[in-house]
Amino acid sequence: MQHILIIEDEAAIRRVLVKILSEESESYAVEEAEDGLAGVEKIKKKDYDLVLCDIKMPKMDGVEVLEAVKKIKPEIPVVMISGHGDLDTAVNTMRLGAFDYISKPPDLNRLLNTVRIALDRKELVVENKRLKKKVSKKYEMIGESPAIDRIKDMIDKVAPTDARVLVTGPNGTGKELVAHWLHQKSERNKGPMIEVNCAAIPSELIESELFGHVKGAFTSAAKDRAGKFEAANGGTIFLDEIGDMSLSAQAKVLRALQESRIQRVGSDKDIKVNVRVVAATNKDLKKEIEDGKFREDLYHRLAVILIEVPSLNDRREDIPLLISHFAKKISEEQGTVNKTFSDKAVKLLQDYDWTGNIRELRNVVERLIILGGKEVSEADVKSFASK
Secondary structure, three states: OEEEEEEOOOHHHHHHHHHHHHHHOOOEEEEEEOOHHHHHHHHHHOOOOEEEEEOOOOOOOHHHHHHHHHHHOOOOOEEEEEOHHHHHHHHHHHHOOOOEEEEOOOOHHHHHHHHHHHHHHHHHHHHHHHHHHHHHHHOOOOOOOHHHHHHHHHHHHHOOOOOOEEEEOOOOOOHHHHHHHHHHOOOOOOOOEEEEEHHHOOOOOHHHHHHOEOOOOOOOOOOOEOOHHHHOOOOEEEEEOHHHOOHHHHHHHHHHHHHOEEEOEOOOOEEEOOOEEEEEEOOOHHHHHHOOOOOHHHHHHHOOEEEEOOOHHHOHHHHHHHHHHHHHHHHHHHOOOOOEEOHHHHHHHHOOOOOOHHHHHHHHHHHHHHHOOOEEOHHHHHHHOOO
8 A cells, every 4th residue: 555645724625635546546545634733743653655735734834844754754755735826835845855746726637647656756765775775785794804994994985986996806705895885885876886797798799788889780789779888877887807808898998987988889979978987806917917918008097996805714803703694694595593603613614725715605604504403513514514
C-alpha cells in the first residue's frame, strides 16, 4: 500500500480528494488532517509516501508544514494545493523543496499524474538509499593495522578532491574497496560509479567499451552505443587492471584525461565528459613502461596520487578482525548460525602464507564454516584449510 496524507482545512475539498484517489487505485491508502498542526503530528508518527498540503490553513500554514516535513522526513514528497491568490506562494514553496503544486479546483488528470510521478520518485529515493547502504556495507574496509590506517587517512584527504588516483597492490588485496571508498567519500557520490575490468575485455573491443561507437563502425555495430566514459559522466570511472589495456586504447584514455573529451569509435564528433578517473593494477607499471607496454605520459596522468594496498601477509594483525567479519557475513548469506573460531585456530590462520590475500582468506573461512565444528578448532584448520 502507498500511504497518502491530505492536509486541508476545507472538509469538502478533503472529501473530493479522498474520493478521487481512493477510486484511482486500491493501493492508495488515503488519510486526512484538518489543519497543518494535526498533519505534522501524523507525519511524526507514521511514514507516508506522499503529502498533499493546502497553503492557507489555521494554526499552521502550508509553508510551515513543508518546512517541518523537510526537517522531520525529507524523503517524503509534498505537493502544495493553492488557491488562485496563493500562486506566488506556491511557486516559492518549490524553492523550499515542494515536489509540485496544484491549483484549486484541482484538474483531475493533472492531480493524478502528479500523484503518480511523486510516488514513483519516492520509491526511487528510498531504493537509492537502500542501495547506498548495501554498497557501503559490501565495500566495508576491515582492519586496524598501521598500513590500513594509512590508507583510510589517505582516502579521507584525497576523496573530496578530483585528483586522479592509481591504486596498486597484489591480486585479492582489496584495490576495488579503495576505489569505492574514494567515490563514496567524494562530492561525486550522487553520480555513477562505473567499473571497467580492462583485463576481461578483448583488446579489439576495449575502445568501443570505453568510448562507445556509432552505427556501422564495425561489423556488429548495429546501432549507436554510449561507452563507459559517457555513462560515468558526473561521477567516477574505475579502470581496474589498467596495465592490461592496449596501447591504442591507452592513447585515447590519455586524450580523454587531457581534454575531458572523447570520441565514439567511427565518429569524429567530440563529446565532453566530466569524469574522475581511479585506476588500479597489480603490475609494476614502471617495468611495463621500460618494456614498451605502457605509456609513460599516461602513467603520470593517472598517478597524481598513489595508494599502495599491502598484501595480507604484511598486515597479519588484521586477520582476526577479517575472520570475524567474514564468518558473520557468510553465516548471514547462508542463513546459518554464526560460528566462532578458537584462539588457536585464529593463530594458525595468522601464520599461513596468504598468496591469494583477502580473497583467499574469505574462501578458507567459508570452507571452515561449512566443514568445521560448532566452534572452528585448530584441528579443523589443519584438516580443511590446507591449500
